[in-house]
Amino acid sequence: MQAAPATSATVVQVTGVVKEFGTLRVLDGVSLDVARGQTVAIVGRSGSGKSTLLRCIAGLETVQAGKIEVCGHEVGRPGKVARAQLRHDVGMVFQGYNLFPHLTVERNITLALTLVKKQPWDAARKKAAEVLRLVGLTDKVSSYPEQLSGGQQQRVAIARSLALSPEVMLFDEVTSALDPELTQEVLAVMEDLATRGMTMITVTHEMGFARKVANQVVFMHRGKIWESGPTSELFARPQTAEFRQFISSEL
Amino acid sequence: MLYKFDFSFLLERWPDFLNGAWLTIQLTVLSISLGFVVGTLCAVARVYGGRPLRLLIGFYVELIRNTPLLVQIFIVYFGLSSLGLKLSAETSAVIALVVNMGAYTTEIMRAGIQSIHHTQLEAADCLGLTRVQTILHVVLLPAIERVYPALSSQFVLLMLASSITSQISAEELTAVANNVQSDTYRSFEVYIIVAAIYLALSLLYRLAFKAIGLIIFARRRRLGTAL
Amino acid sequence: MIQLSANHVWYLIMAAQWTVLLSLIAFAGGALIGLPIALMRVSPNNALRIIASGYIQLIQGTPLLILLFLTYFGLGILGYKLAPLVAAGLALTLYAAAFLGEIWRGCIEAVPRTQWEASDCLGLDRFQQYAYVILPQAFKMAIPPTVGFMVQIVKNTSLASVVGFVELARAGQIVNNSTFEPFIIFCIVAAIYFAMCYPLSLASRFLERRANAGRASH
Numbered sequence: 001m002q003a004a005p006a007t008s009a010t011v012v013q014v015t016g017v018v019k020e021f022g023t024l025r026v027l028d029g030v031s032l033d034v035a036r037g038q039t040v041a042i043v044g045r046s047g048s049g050k051s052t053l054l055r056c057i058a059g060l061e062t063v064q065a066g067k068i069e070v071c072g073h074e075v076g077r078p079g080k081v082a083r084a085q086l087r088h089d090v091g092m093v094f095q096g097y098n099l100f101p102h103l104t105v106e107r108n109i110t111l112a113l114t115l116v117k118k119q120p121w122d123a124a125r126k127k128a129a130e131v132l133r134l135v136g137l138t139d140k141v142s143s144y145p146e147q148l149s150g151g152q153q154q155r156v157a158i159a160r161s162l163a164l165s166p167e168v169m170l171f172d173e174v175t176s177a178l179d180p181e182l183t184q185e186v187l188a189v190m191e192d193l194a195t196r197g198m199t200m201i202t203v204t205h206e207m208g209f210a211r212k213v214a215n216q217v218v219f220m221h222r223g224k225i226w227e228s229g230p231t232s233e234l235f236a237r238p239q240t241a242e243f244r245q246f247i248s249s250e251l
Numbered sequence: 252m253l254y255k256f257d258f259s260f261l262l263e264r265w266p267d268f269l270n271g272a273w274l275t276i277q278l279t280v281l282s283i284s285l286g287f288v289v290g291t292l293c294a295v296a297r298v299y300g301g302r303p304l305r306l307l308i309g310f311y312v313e314l315i316r317n318t319p320l321l322v323q324i325f326i327v328y329f330g331l332s333s334l335g336l337k338l339s340a341e342t343s344a345v346i347a348l349v350v351n352m353g354a355y356t357t358e359i360m361r362a363g364i365q366s367i368h369h370t371q372l373e374a375a376d377c378l379g380l381t382r383v384q385t386i387l388h389v390v391l392l393p394a395i396e397r398v399y400p401a402l403s404s405q406f407v408l409l410m411l412a413s414s415i416t417s418q419i420s421a422e423e424l425t426a427v428a429n430n431v432q433s434d435t436y437r438s439f440e441v442y443i444i445v446a447a448i449y450l451a452l453s454l455l456y457r458l459a460f461k462a463i464g465l466i467i468f469a470r471r472r473r474l475g476t477a478l
Numbered sequence: 479m480i481q482l483s484a485n486h487v488w489y490l491i492m493a494a495q496w497t498v499l500l501s502l503i504a505f506a507g508g509a510l511i512g513l514p515i516a517l518m519r520v521s522p523n524n525a526l527r528i529i530a531s532g533y534i535q536l537i538q539g540t541p542l543l544i545l546l547f548l549t550y551f552g553l554g555i556l557g558y559k560l561a562p563l564v565a566a567g568l569a570l571t572l573y574a575a576a577f578l579g580e581i582w583r584g585c586i587e588a589v590p591r592t593q594w595e596a597s598d599c600l601g602l603d604r605f606q607q608y609a610y611v612i613l614p615q616a617f618k619m620a621i622p623p624t625v626g627f628m629v630q631i632v633k634n635t636s637l638a639s640v641v642g643f644v645e646l647a648r649a650g651q652i653v654n655n656s657t658f659e660p661f662i663i664f665c666i667v668a669a670i671y672f673a674m675c676y677p678l679s680l681a682s683r684f685l686e687r688r689a690n691a692g693r694a695s696h
Contacts, residue, residue: 058377060373060376060377087376087377087378087379088379090377091377092374092377094370094373094374096370098370098371098373098374099374100371100374100375100388100389101393101470101478102392102393102396102468102470102478103470111378111380111388112378112379112380115380115384115388116378116379116380116384117379144470144473144474146474146476147474160378161377161378164378164379313676313679314668314672316629316679317629317633317671317672317675317676317679318633318668318671318672318675319633319634319636319637319647319668319671320633321636321637321639321647322636322647322650322664322667322668322671323668325647325650325651325660325664326660326661326664326665326668329654329660329661329664330660330661330664330665331661332660333658333659333660333661334661411539411540411541411542412541413541414541414542414543414544415541415543415637417543418640425541425543425544428544428547432551438547438551438554439548439551439552439555442544442547442548442551443548445544446540446544446545446548449539449540449541449544450536450539450540453538453539454539
């Protein structure tokens with residue numbers, strides 16, 4: 001099922017962003033708008049810059065030129081990041097799940113709620129139970145990450161970010177490290193989130209998922225946005241040779 | 252030339268040995284705790300601090316690790332006293348042991364902290380945790396768990412090294428041994444007894460640290476696996 | 479009270495020679511006894527393993543100072559009166575043997591199992607395996623931690639002062655007794671120890687890095 005239709009509010013605005021690692025230019029003038037409730041899938045080959053773009057939006061990397069605005073706050077300039085505010089607005093899920101191994105699933109989720117949002121214990125635990133229900137892992141509340149499968153750990157990671165009630169969720173190749181049979185459970189959760197109206201930007205190799213769930217697809221190549229547009233149109237009418245090549249290689 | 256071993260002094264003097272052992276325990280538990288705190292703070296500063304701070308701590312660590320504890324104790328007790336700061340033997344002993352412990356702990360904890368993958372820090376950052384919160388809740392406990400065997404060994408070594416403080420007349424176990432042997436002239440027997448007591452203390456400390464480990468590392472206690 | 483002078487500092491530096499001598503004795507003796515201990519520790523013979531293990535645990539569980547007193551008074555019993563160098567040398571040797579034995583055992587055990595299997599398949603007997611295949615590799619691995627332990631030996635010679643041997647720490651006490659400037663004197667003493675130990679520490683770290691780099695490229 002397609003994600004809920006976009007409203008007028010623009011949640012993420014990327015304008016002319018340039019990102020360099022030393023002398024290597026990874027992002028070369030990237031511009032992107034993401035409206036509330038939209039699901040955007042960023043696709044492309046390794047090295048195209050898609051993960052870097054996501055990390056810049058998340059505030060994990062600084063940019064050399066251009067502007068990134070998330071929910072009205074500017075991101076990506078050293079010193080200018082209002083970190084705490086940004087963290088309330090943006091949830092990030094990583095390829096390697098990055099759960100805290102020494103904490104239980106519940107504590108992984110309640111940690112930021114109690115420390116950052118300053119919620120009292122009861123409220124935090126209730127919220128944790130709520131998001132675990134959303135991802136279908138209620139019975140794992142007292143388990144440690146190492147007792148869970150990869151797919152389960154990734155779902156916990158999603159729950160952990162969701163608990164902070166972000167405005168937009170970022171997913172960085174979250175199924176790439178998973179065995180194929182575990183991928184579906186994670187994609188199902190993401191699809192469910194999309195139908196509930198969450199604004200999502202996901203870097204993914206799962207073309208099936210992108211076609212099914214995303215409103216907008218962005219194809220990146222060599223640090224630039226090569227093609228972008230509504231999902232069905234983009235796949236039906238690829239404009240460039242590179243994108244055509246990419247689609248056929250992914251099938 | 253058969254030497255006649257004579258342990259009869261024990262009948263009278265065993266309270267002295269007990270007192271000496273007790274003071275050794277008090278001295279070293281205090282020094283270990285404070286030294287651990289100092290070392291952990293320095294390790295955090297070494298990994299996350301600015302360049303001048305890192306250099307300063309590096310200098311401190313190298314200085315302590317490349318000079319003998321005996322000389323360090325002399326500097327604290329005799330040296331500071333000649334500069335006007337008169338401290339008791341026990342206080343000087345604690346200061347010297349804490350400074351010494353701190354340097355070794357810094358290196359051990361530094362390795363532990365650096366073993367925490369940067370992706371853990373990124374995840375904490377994305378959840379909105381401040382630097383301090385990240386260090387306290389995400390880095391510290393796993394780091395300590397990783398280097399716990401090395402830390403425990405270092406703590407036991409410190410307990411054994413505390414015998415050196417007898418040289419400034421801190422009334423711990425070795426000092427008691429020195430006193431008793433000069434009274435009874437049964438030197439060999441006295442030191443055998445004291446060696447046995449230190450061995451027992453080593454064992455005791457090792458068991459205590461194991462128990463502490465089981466208490467604070469909840470995950471390890473429940474699952475039995477290494478981090 | 480005499481004024482601290484350059485002569486005093488020279489006296490301290492000269493005393494450091496005895497520190498070096500004692501360190502070399504301790505290392506040589508420790509290595510001589512430590513290697514058999516290490517071999518015993520990895521021996522298939524239970525009795526040998528237990529003896530070596532017991533020795534190491536005994537030494538590692540006792541303060542060096544107590545060990546010094548035991549050898550000093552123990553030698554007195556055997557008839558040797560007031561032999562500080564012998565007592566200190568013996569104590570440090572026993573101490574070094576235990577720690578070097580442990581370090582070298584670790585290195586022997588770190589040689590991959592496959593080396594044992596390969597040399598066995600070539601028909602080498604146990605002695606030949608050790609002499610030609612295992613020990614040479616273990617030796618290379620052992621250099622960084624052994625050099626690192628040299629630092630411990632040099633620092634621990636300071637305890638020989640307690641049984642009257644005039645090395646650097648004792649010399650410092652002697653100078654202090656006539657000039658009463660403990661802070662400066664013991665800082666100078668510390669500086670001399672530092673000058674001896676720091677190069678060894680650096681060498682050990684350098685060798686460790688080089689060994690790791692070599693391993694990484696395999």
